[in-house]
Amino acid sequence: xxxxxxxxxxxxxxxxxxxxxxxxxxxxxxxxxxxxxxxxxxxxxxxxxxxxxxxxxxxxxxxxxxxxxxxxxxxxxxxxxxxxxxxxxxxxxxxxxxxxxxxxxxxxxxxxxxxxxxxxxxxxxxxxxxxxxxxxxxxxxxxxxxxxxxxxxxxxxxxxxxxxxxxxxxxxxxxxxxxxxxx
Amino acid sequence: xxxxxxxxxxxxxxxxxxxxxxxxxxxxxxxxxxxxxxxxxxxxxxxxxxxxxxxxxxxxxxxxxxxxxxxxxxxxxxxxxxxxxxxxxxxxxxxxxxxxxxxxxxxxxxxxxxxxxxxxxxxxxxxxxxxxxxxxxxxxxxxxxxxxxxxxxxxxxxxxxxxxxxxxxxxxxxxxxxxxxxxxxxxxxxxxxxxxxxxxxxxxxxxxxxxxxxxxxxxxxxxxxxxxxxxxxxxxxxxxxxxxxxxxxxxxxxxxxxxxxxxxxxxxxx
Numbered sequence: 001x002x003x004x005x006x007x008x009x010x011x012x013x014x015x016x017x018x019x020x021x022x023x024x025x026x027x028x029x030x031x032x033x034x035x036x037x038x039x040x041x042x043x044x045x046x047x048x049x050x051x052x053x054x055x056x057x058x059x060x061x062x063x064x065x066x067x068x069x070x071x072x073x074x075x076x077x078x079x080x081x082x083x084x085x086x087x088x089x090x091x092x093x094x095x096x097x098x099x100x101x102x103x104x105x106x107x108x109x110x111x112x113x114x115x116x117x118x119x120x121x122x123x124x125x126x127x128x129x130x131x132x133x134x135x136x137x138x139x140x141x142x143x144x145x146x147x148x149x150x151x152x153x154x155x156x157x158x159x160x161x162x163x164x165x166x167x168x169x170x171x172x173x174x175x176x177x178x179x180x181x182x183x
Numbered sequence: 184x185x186x187x188x189x190x191x192x193x194x195x196x197x198x199x200x201x202x203x204x205x206x207x208x209x210x211x212x213x214x215x216x217x218x219x220x221x222x223x224x225x226x227x228x229x230x231x232x233x234x235x236x237x238x239x240x241x242x243x244x245x246x247x248x249x250x251x252x253x254x255x256x257x258x259x260x261x262x263x264x265x266x267x268x269x270x271x272x273x274x275x276x277x278x279x280x281x282x283x284x285x286x287x288x289x290x291x292x293x294x295x296x297x298x299x300x301x302x303x304x305x306x307x308x309x310x311x312x313x314x315x316x317x318x319x320x321x322x323x324x325x326x327x328x329x330x331x332x333x334x335x336x337x338x339x340x341x342x343x344x345x346x347x348x349x350x351x352x353x354x355x356x357x358x359x360x361x362x363x364x365x366x367x368x369x370x371x372x373x374x375x376x377x378x379x380x381x382x383x384x385x386x387x388x389x390x391x392x393x394x395x396x397x398x399x400x401x402x403x404x405x406x407x408x409x410x411x412x413x414x415x416x417x418x419x420x421x422x423x424x425x426x427x428x429x430x431x432x433x434x435x436x437x438x439x440x441x442x443x444x445x446x447x448x449x450x451x452x453x
Contacts, residue, residue, distance in 0.1 A: 173221065176218040
């Protein structure tokens, strides 16, 4: 019973609302149109040192020893039109024991990634830091790159002089993935 | 039951919404570039030593004044991938008196103006042999028949060692022999001699090397060097008191024995 009354009330209110609507149209009105508005999709295009995939390897270093270090500067540019957030991720880290000379402790499973210290900097601000073995599980944000703008990333590596014989003959292979995501 | 069903439906809807949010995220623009096959390979540093005394020590017994041992030769090789700094460390393990014979005891009671041995003379706990045992090969002691095949490349009179190059095998007898028996020609040889006495109170002989490390230079990957060594006991034992040499009664070393080690080390050059 109550619901029938409710329905009726809603219908009445609806009709009244319509009436108000009609009423509105009877006022003076003037319409101006801004035409030619265009919505087009932006672009987001990352270039690493001016290149797309496949990128060459940035590091191919042999005969490294405790106390060694080096660095590499890489230019990330957003050649698209939209701003994007840049990320770096060290991936697919594979250790290999290589040769095991007599002074190297055994068992030798390949310990270089645990002793290769990586520091990623953008304009002398540290964005990622740690042993390769530890930082491989995370993606690190490098900052926002506006469309048409570039950013220089510096990757520093070092092997602490205290490491000792444990890494002798070992090698490590890894990928460096750069990505740009819509901000 | 009714409530549970409502809860289930709610969860289901929330789930669908969450999925929707998930899809939304993936629909943002993104671009990824990958640099693969980055590689770091560590170097190796490995020294091998070939020669007598590694499985069992070299033992010399019944030495007497005037005796000189044969040449001992150890071939040191860098089988690693990077150059290393080659050094040798000498350590006297023991210098034993082994009891005193009657002539030794009376010899040790004689007065000497000698700072080195004097503290241990008369003490039956300590031997004196290491102070009189002349180790290594002084360039002046290189036999004449060897010189024509030997060129001294480097000589360090301050520390007492030389490095030379032997162009032909020269057999001067003994287990060592000068020159390359089974090693390549030309061969690099190295030897050390005891410098001294260089200051008042310092020891002469093998004892002056106790705990000392001598750095000979760089050994490149796959390079080898022969370390030449021998010991001799001079016919007439003398001691240095800081001003001059004094004759010592040779009997003071009777029955004494000395045990020592030579440790070769190859160290990374920073």
